[in-house]
Amino acid sequence: MEGRRNKYIAVQYKLYTVDEQGEHLVEQTTPERPFDFISGFGFALEAFENKVKNLAKGETFTFELSKEEAYGDYEQERVLDLDREMFAVNGHFDHEHIYKGAVVPLQNEDGNHFYGRVLEVTDEKVKMDLNHPLAGAKLLFSGLVTENREATKEEIQSLINHLHGECDCDECGCGHDHGEGCGHHHEHEHGEGCGCGCGHCH
Numbered sequence: 001m002e003g004r005r006n007k008y009i010a011v012q013y014k015l016y017t018v019d020e021q022g023e024h025l026v027e028q029t030t031p032e033r034p035f036d037f038i039s040g041f042g043f044a045l046e047a048f049e050n051k052v053k054n055l056a057k058g059e060t061f062t063f064e065l066s067k068e069e070a071y072g073d074y075e076q077e078r079v080l081d082l083d084r085e086m087f088a089v090n091g092h093f094d095h096e097h098i099y100k101g102a103v104v105p106l107q108n109e110d111g112n113h114f115y116g117r118v119l120e121v122t123d124e125k126v127k128m129d130l131n132h133p134l135a136g137a138k139l140l141f142s143g144l145v146t147e148n149r150e151a152t153k154e155e156i157q158s159l160i161n162h163l164h165g166e167c168d169c170d171e172c173g174c175g176h177d178h179g180e181g182c183g184h185h186h187e188h189e190h191g192e193g194c195g196c197g198c199g200h201c202h
Contacts, residue, residue: 005040008151011052011061013143018064023140031146038151038159045070048141055145062142067135074136081125098126107132 003030013025029035036045039053047069055061067073087098102118107127111145120127 006151006156007039007053008036008147008155009049009052009145010034010036010147011145013061013141015132016142017137018140018142019138026134028085029143034146036147038156041159043159051141052145053148055148057145057148060143061144061145062140065139065141067138070137070139071132071135074131075118078130079119080128080130082128084121084124084126087126115144 012029012031014025014029016025018024037049039049045065047065047087051063052061084093087094098118098121100118100121103115104118105113106116107113114130116128116130117133118126119129
């Protein structure tokens with residue numbers, strides 16, 4: 001099967017981090033909620049997409065991605081102390097959404113969207129970690145391709161709308177719960193297939 005663009009791919013998988021102590025399960029999709037994406041749009045990690053895009057429906061896979069192929073090194077400079085005023089709504093701090101452990105959507109001055117994890121909230125600052133939750137980790141994917149076909153025009157248009165922010169869901173229009181902000185970008189609840197191979201997330 002040639003590696004052409006605009007293929008609709010769906011996979012079920014288990015995702016593990018790998019270290020000296022062994023393998024640690026961090027995410028698992030379900031048959032009802034596989035990770036699906038359209039190739040060629042940068043919606044999935046490039047290395048992940050390259051591993052699965054030429055596999056036929058029904059084929060299984062097991063492969064590792066180095067931290068360089070996945071989410072890179074954990075960078076301490078991506079941990080920022082931001083003024084509480086940045087998270088005020090109508091003059092009041094947004095306690096409902098900004099609390100230790102929360103993952104929140106952010107936007108920089110260039111209009112790029114990304115996610116940050118709240119590490120600490122003080123009287124003056126919010127400590128925010130902009131690293132991907134799996135930064136610095138070697139990843140192991142093991143799973144099954146449940147669909148691999150040419151994407152329909154409607155599916156492609158829906159993805160384009162999503163990428164341009166023309167969406168219906170509460171945060172980004174993907175129709176999924178971003179859960180813990182994985183990347184993939186992918187948008188299922190973390191632990192239930194957030195698509196860390198996809199880059200929604202993620």
